[in-house]
Amino acid sequence: MYWNEKAETMPREEMRRIQGELLRGAVKRAYERVAPYRAKMKQTGVEPGDINTLEDIEKLPFTDKADLRDAYPYGMFAVGMDEVIRIHASSGTTGKQTVVGYTRKDIEIWNECMARCMTMAGVTRGDIVQVAYGYGLFTGGLGGHYGAEYIGAATVPASTGNTKRQLQILEDFGSTVLLCTPSYAMLLGDAVREAGIKGKLKLKSGIHGAEPWTEGMRRELEDRLGYKAYDIYGLSEISGPGVSCDCEAAAGLHVQEDHFYPEIVDAHTGKQVKDGMPGELVFTCLTKEALPLIRYNTRDICTLRKDKCACGRTLARMGKITGRTDDMLIIRGINVFPSQVESVLLGIAEVSPHYLLVVDRKNNLDTLEVRVELREGFPFDEVRRVEELERRIGKEINSTLSISADIRISPIGSVERSEGKAKRVLDLRKNL
């Protein structure tokens, strides 16, 4: 089932032609209307006239979050406030937030993309969609909300928090679709298990994004909530959730590439890599009016493939985000992504997926401590078993990441649960 069959199943050549045309317009517009772009392009020695085909995109400079911060709040907007109808902001973990504006057309396209993504995840106008993303400056809540309404589904603006009430809504309202972050879904899944109400729920799909998650976590969620879990990707700078989503084939996230042109580039050279090779994910907004980002480097690491999917869509597919070049930890010279540790932990049945990485420096040597919670029912009364489990986890982390870690088995509930983006890393070296 497609929301927009023409766009989603377009032959590759036709898609490239459309993208090329849109790119020319977008670059010209950004150059003419956004001073920082003009400066950047002049510095690189490229003019709008140099961009004729899609291949020419490599001539253009990258932009990233720092550019948006420098232009805080509206310096990169290409339209006046009379055309802006909505403003969102993304909370920076460091420093200033980045501010994003939308024209009426931008919102319409965002709705269209959300509707396409949610349709991929099986949502129809007959569904009851519980939006448990935070409503506010964060794009998750309103993005999910308007997307669901655009489809014509019954939209429940539950927002985040108040787990007990979320459970009540799930059960009493008969929600068939749940939208929230994967870590919040896990928290709700725990609560559903504890309340023993899985059998009473009518959930068929969960659409989860805004933080990276693993296949193991997908299986966990599907087991706890009795639905099919879909990964949705997006970032507020580009528009919000709805940039890409899983289809029923669960073989990569289809990118709405007639609006957001994706590239994967090598993190060191900045050159495009071959399809299927990992690198930094870069987007160019082809149709965005208010904030037309050109070659925006997300710092997310993933892969891209452009073959036709089993679902019939021809839209390019992103692999799961395996990490971010900016939340990558360098421990004793080794690159460590929290998601790698997570996938190891998800393979160990005796512990839960709640974990915290504590990085420190002792005697000039980086140390990594992995705090992970015991799972209910583990026979922890025997010291030997707990220590064996710690050794086993340490060994698996070592064989996957080539780094030795001090494993701390922790009591159930001792690792902080998060209702938004999960806090997985405590880097004490920053205080040195």
Next chain:
Amino acid sequence: MIVNQISVFVENRPGRLAEITGILAAGGVDIRALSIADTSDFGILRLIVNDPERTDKLLREAGVTSGKTAVIAVKLADEPGSLHKILTILSNHDVVVEYAYAFITRKDSDAYVILKVANNDEAIAMLTAEGQQMLTPEEFYAL
């Protein structure tokens, strides 16, 4: 006989053990026996109490990682070497004792030993066959 021990997983931080004993005291739990095993990063508190079900619930509600563990309780004969005798019987049958701790009742100063083995029923059969005295759970909790 098999009795339910309360096992508590305790993170190593100052005052945590006192917090847990505080919960037990506030809940009016009568502790018959206690053993603590600790390592550099965690501790395990093992308790024999008057009402294991209620104690487990009380601890869980307070956010403590608690569980019930089936262990065996054997009455120690009032003579020298009685503990040695029990451990010898088990060792002769290649039964590994994971941990053991003893306690004395208030009423008649009888001594009991709590044993954790892999297979409780098997161990009980061995001990009974060798003339060791077992109690029913009712007798035990009434001590």
